[in-house]
Amino acid sequence: MQKVRITQLKEFSLKAFRALGISENDAKIAADILVAADVRGIDSHGVARLPIYAKRLQLGLINKNPQIKVVRERPGMAVVDGDNGLGQVVSYQAMKLCMEKAKQTGTAAVAVKNSNHFGIGAYYAMMALEEDMIGVVATNTSPLMAPFGGKEPMLGTNPIALAVPAGSQYPVVLDMATSLVPRGKIEIYARKGEKLPLGWAIDKEGRPTDDPAEALKGTLLPMGGPKGYGLAMMVDLLAGVLAGAAFGGNIGSLFGDMDRSQNVGHFMMAIDVNSFQPIAEFKTTMDNYILSVKNSAPAEGVKEIFLPGEIEFVKGKGREDGFELNPVVVKNLLDLGKELGIVAADTTEETLFA
Amino acid sequence: MQKVRITQLKEFSLKAFRALGISENDAKIAADILVAADVRGIDSHGVARLPIYAKRLQLGLINKNPQIKVVRERPGMAVVDGDNGLGQVVSYQAMKLCMEKAKQTGTAAVAVKNSNHFGIGAYYAMMALEEDMIGVVATNTSPLMAPFGGKEPMLGTNPIALAVPAGSQYPVVLDMATSLVPRGKIEIYARKGEKLPLGWAIDKEGRPTDDPAEALKGTLLPMGGPKGYGLAMMVDLLAGVLAGAAFGGNIGSLFGDMDRSQNVGHFMMAIDVNSFQPIAEFKTTMDNYILSVKNSAPAEGVKEIFLPGEIEFVKGKGREDGFELNPVVVKNLLDLGKELGIVAADTTEETLFA
Numbered sequence: 017m018q019k020v021r022i023t024q025l026k027e028f029s030l031k032a033f034r035a036l037g038i039s040e041n042d043a044k045i046a047a048d049i050l051v052a053a054d055v056r057g058i059d060s061h062g063v064a065r066l067p068i069y070a071k072r073l074q075l076g077l078i079n080k081n082p083q084i085k086v087v088r089e090r091p092g093m094a095v096v097d098g099d100n101g102l103g104q105v106v107s108y109q110a111m112k113l114c115m116e117k118a119k120q121t122g123t124a125a126v127a128v129k130n131s132n133h134f135g136i137g138a139y140y141a142m143m144a145l146e147e148d149m150i151g152v153v154a155t156n157t158s159p160l161m162a163p164f165g166g167k168e169p170m171l172g173t174n175p176i177a178l179a180v181p182a183g184s185q186y187p188v189v190l191d192m193a194t195s196l197v198p199r200g201k202i203e204i205y206a207r208k209g210e211k212l213p214l215g216w217a218i219d220k221e222g223r224p225t226d227d228p229a230e231a232l233k234g235t236l237l238p239m240g241g242p243k244g245y246g247l248a249m250m251v252d253l254l255a256g257v258l259a260g261a262a263f264g265g266n267i268g269s270l271f272g273d274m275d276r277s278q279n280v281g282h283f284m285m286a287i288d289v290n291s292f293q294p295i296a297e298f299k300t301t302m303d304n305y306i307l308s309v310k311n312s313a314p315a316e317g318v319k320e321i322f323l324p325g326e327i328e329f330v331k332g333k334g335r336e337d338g339f340e341l342n343p344v345v346v347k348n349l350l351d352l353g354k355e356l357g358i359v360a361a362d363t364t365e366e367t368l369f370a
Numbered sequence: 371m372q373k374v375r376i377t378q379l380k381e382f383s384l385k386a387f388r389a390l391g392i393s394e395n396d397a398k399i400a401a402d403i404l405v406a407a408d409v410r411g412i413d414s415h416g417v418a419r420l421p422i423y424a425k426r427l428q429l430g431l432i433n434k435n436p437q438i439k440v441v442r443e444r445p446g447m448a449v450v451d452g453d454n455g456l457g458q459v460v461s462y463q464a465m466k467l468c469m470e471k472a473k474q475t476g477t478a479a480v481a482v483k484n485s486n487h488f489g490i491g492a493y494y495a496m497m498a499l500e501e502d503m504i505g506v507v508a509t510n511t512s513p514l515m516a517p518f519g520g521k522e523p524m525l526g527t528n529p530i531a532l533a534v535p536a537g538s539q540y541p542v543v544l545d546m547a548t549s550l551v552p553r554g555k556i557e558i559y560a561r562k563g564e565k566l567p568l569g570w571a572i573d574k575e576g577r578p579t580d581d582p583a584e585a586l587k588g589t590l591l592p593m594g595g596p597k598g599y600g601l602a603m604m605v606d607l608l609a610g611v612l613a614g615a616a617f618g619g620n621i622g623s624l625f626g627d628m629d630r631s632q633n634v635g636h637f638m639m640a641i642d643v644n645s646f647q648p649i650a651e652f653k654t655t656m657d658n659y660i661l662s663v664k665n666s667a668p669a670e671g672v673k674e675i676f677l678p679g680e681i682e683f684v685k686g687k688g689r690e691d692g693f694e695l696n697p698v699v700v701k702n703l704l705d706l707g708k709e710l711g712i713v714a715a716d717t718t719e720e721t722l723f724a
Contacts, residue, residue, distance in 0.1 A: 088645065088646060088647070090475055090476035090645050091445060091446065091474075091475045091476065092445065092446040092472070092475030092476045092477040092478060093475070093476030093477045093641075093642075093645050093646065095646055095647070118446070120445075121444055121445045121446030121447070121475050121478075122444035122445065122446045122447030122479070123446040123447045123477060123478060123479040123639075124446060124475075124476075124477060125476070125477040125641060127646055150607075150608070150612070162666075162669065163663045163666060163675050164675070164676070165668055165669055165672040165674070165675045165676065166663070166666050166667060166668055166669055166672070166675045167666075167667050167668065167669045167670075168666040168667050170662070170663055170666055178604045180604070180607050188603065188604075188607065190597075190600035190601070190603075190604055192594075192596075192597045192600060192601075196594055218669060221669065221670045222667075222668065222669020222670050222671075222672065223669065223670050239593060239594030239597050239598070240546075240550055240593030240594050240597075240598065242546075242678070243544075243546045243593050243594075244593070244594060245678070246544035246546060246678035247544070247546075249542065249544075249663075249677075249678060250532045250534070250542075250544055250678075253504075253534050253542065253656075253659070254504070254641075257652065257655050257656060257659060258504070258641070258643065258646050258647070258652070259646070260646075260647055263659065264659060264662060264663070265662070285477075285639075287447075287479060287608075287612070288447075289612065291442065291444050291447050292442060292447065292449055292481055292612050292613070292614075293442070293449070293612070293614055298611065298612070301611050302607075302611060305607070305611060305617065305618060308524070308618060308619070309517045309520070309524055309603075309618070312516075312517060312520050312521075312522040312524050313520060313521050313522050313576075314519055314520055314521065314576065315516065315519055315520055315521045315572060315575070315576020315577065316521075316575045316576050316577050317576075318519040318520070318576065320519070321517050321518070321519045321520045322518070322519065323603075324596070324599070324600035324603060324604075
C-alpha cells in the first residue's frame with residue numbers, strides 16, 4: 017500500500033474543491049475537515065468520501081456557492097440556513113457563530129437547516145477547545161434505524177460529539193453514532209461472508225438476524241435498545257425538527273439519493289468554561305480526572321484503559337509521517353483527479369502521492 | 371396489596387418533610403418531585419426513597435435549611451451552590467433559574483454543586499415543557515461503573531433526561547441511566563436466584579459474569595460498551611467537574627455513605643423553542659413526528675411502538691385513581707410516620723392509606 021502524508025491529502029482535497037467551483041476560503045475549510053477524519057483514523061469519513069461530495073456538487077445537489085444566513089438570532093442562540101452548502105462549510109461557520117455567542121453569554125446553541133452530510137462531528141466539537149470551551153455537536157442523518165419495536169427506517173444513526181478541554185492531557189472527545197454499529201461494519205461482514213453478532217441489526221420484518229445480507233435489507237439496531245432509540249430521536253428533534261431541517265424518514269441519503277438534496281440538520285452548543293470556573297483550575301482538574309481513570313485497575317486481560325477520543329489522538333500521532341491509504345481510495349482519487357484535471361494525465365496510482 | 375392515591379402519598383411526604391424540619395415551601399417541592407416518580411411508575415425513585423432521605427436529613431448529612439446561592443452568573447449560564455440541600459429543592463430552583471435565563475437569551479445552562487440525589491431527572495427536564503422549552507438535565511451519581519476496559523468503579527450510572535414539548539400528543543421524554551441496567555435490577559436477579567444476561571455487569575476482576583452475586587461485588591457495564599462509558603463520563607465532566615461538585619469515584623452514596631454528604635453535581639439546560647421557530651408550528655411538527663413513528667410498521671411480534679416517555683404517561687393515567695403500593699414500602703412509610711409523629715400511634719399498614 018502507498019504511504020501518503022496528511023499534507024498531500026489536504027492539498028489534493030483543496031485542489032479538488034477548487035476545481036469543483038468552491039471558493040478558496042470554503043475549499044480550505046472543507047479540505048481541512050475532510051482530512052481531519054483521516055488524521056483521526058476515521059478513514060470512512062475522510063478523503064474516501066471526496067468522490068461522493070464531488071458527484072453531488074457536480075450534479076448540483078450541493079450548492080457550491082451557498083449564501084449561508086442567520087435566519088433567527090438571540091444572544092444565546094441562532095438558526096442558520098445553510099442554503100444547501102457543503103455540510104463542512106456550513107457547520108464550520110455555524111460553530112464559529114455559536115462560540116462567539118457563548119463568549120458573550122456563557123453558553124449558546126445554534127441549530128442549522130438546509131445543510132448536508134458534515135463529515136465527523138468531532139471536528140466541530142473540537143473547534144470549541146481552541147476557545148477553552150466545551151463543544152457539543154449532533155446531526156441527523158438519512159434513515160437507517162427503526163424505532164424500538166418497529167421495522168421501518170425512521171431514524172438515522174444520528175451521531176453526537178462532545179469535546180472537553182484538558183491541560184497537559186489529551187482533551188476528552190466523544191464522537192459516537194447512536195446505532196450500536198455503523199452500516200459500514202455490516203457491509204464488511206457481508207463481504208467476508210461472516211455472521212453478525214445478534215443485536216446489531218434486524219431484517220426487514222424486524223426479526224433479529226445474524227445474516228449480514230438480511231441485515232442490509234433491514235435496519236440497524238440502536239445502542240442499548242430503547243436508550244439508543246431515545247437518543248437518536250432526541251438528536252433528530254434538536255437537529256431536525258427544532259432547526260427546521262428534514263427529519264425522520266425524510267432526510268436525503270448521501271449515497272442513495274442522487275436526485276435531491278439532503279436537507280440535513282445540525283445542532284451545536286458551546287459552553288464557555290471560564291464562565292463556570294477559572295479555566296486553569298478546570299484544566300488541572302481534568303488532567304487529574306483523566307489520569308485517575310487512565311491509571312485505574314484494568315480488567316483481566318486488558319492492557320490499557322483509554323479515555324474517549326484517546327485512541328484517535330494516538331492514531332493521529334502515528335500518522336504524522338504518513339500512513340497507508342487504501343488502494344481502492346487511491347484509485348478513486350486518481351480517477352477524480354483526472355476528471356477534474358487537477359493531476360497530470362500520466363499520473364498513476366503509484367505516482368499520485370509519490 | 372393496598373391501593374393508595376397519589377394525593378395521599380403527596381400529603382404523607384409533605385408531612386414527613388415538614389416534620390424533618392424542611393420549610394413549607396421546600397417540603398411542597400420535595401413532596402411533589404418525590405411522588406412524581408410514583409406517578410410515572412418509577413417506583414424505585416418515589417416514596418420508597420422517603421426513609422433514606424429522612425435518615426440523611428436526621429443525621430445532618432442533608433442540610434434541611436440550605437442557603438442556595440448563585441455563585442457565578444452570566445446571561446446564559448449560572449453556577450449554583452446547593453449548600454447541601456435536598457437535591458429536589460436545589461434542582462427545582464436551579465431549573466427555574468435556567469428557564470428564566472433561557473427566556474432572555476434563547477438557551478441557558480446551569481451547573482449545580484453541593485447537591486444531593488435529586489430523584490428522577492425527568493421531573494426537571496419536564497419543568498421546561500410548561501414554558502414551551504426543551505429541557506436537558508443530567509446528574510452524576512455515586513460510582514457503580516468501571517471505565518471501559520477497567521474494573522474499578524469510577525463512574526456513576528449518570529442519567530440524562532430530555533423533554534421536548536408536543537401539541538396534542540404526549541411530550542417526548544427520555545430519562546435514562548448510561549449503564550445498561552440499574553443496580554437494582556441485578557439485586558432482583560440475586561433475590562430470585564436467576565442468572566444475569568451477559569453484558570450487564572462484570573465481577574470484581576473485570577470478567578463478564580452471569581452470577582448476580584459476583585456482579586454485585588463487581589461493577590455495572592455501560593450501555594453500548596465504550597459509547598455508554600463515554601456518555602457517563604461526559605455527564606460527570608459537566609455535572610461534576612464543570613460544576614465544581616464531586617466526581618468520579620468521590621461522590622457519596624445515598625445508601626452507602628452514612629458519614630458524609632454526597633456533593634452530587636447536576637447540569638441542566640433550557641432551550642426556548644419560540645426563539646428557534648414559532649411554538650405552534652413546532653408543536654404541529656412534533657405531533658406529526660410522533661404519529662409517524664407511532665404508526666410505523668411494528669416488528670414481527672410487536673403490538674405497539676412507544677415513543678420515549680410514553681409508557682410512563684400511560685402508567686400515570688392508570689394510576690390516577692390510585693395504585694397498589696408495595697407492602698414493604700407501606701411498612702417502611704408506617705415506621706417512618708410513627709417515628710416522625712405524623713401518623714396516629716394506632717395506625718396500621720391497613721389503615722395508613724385507608
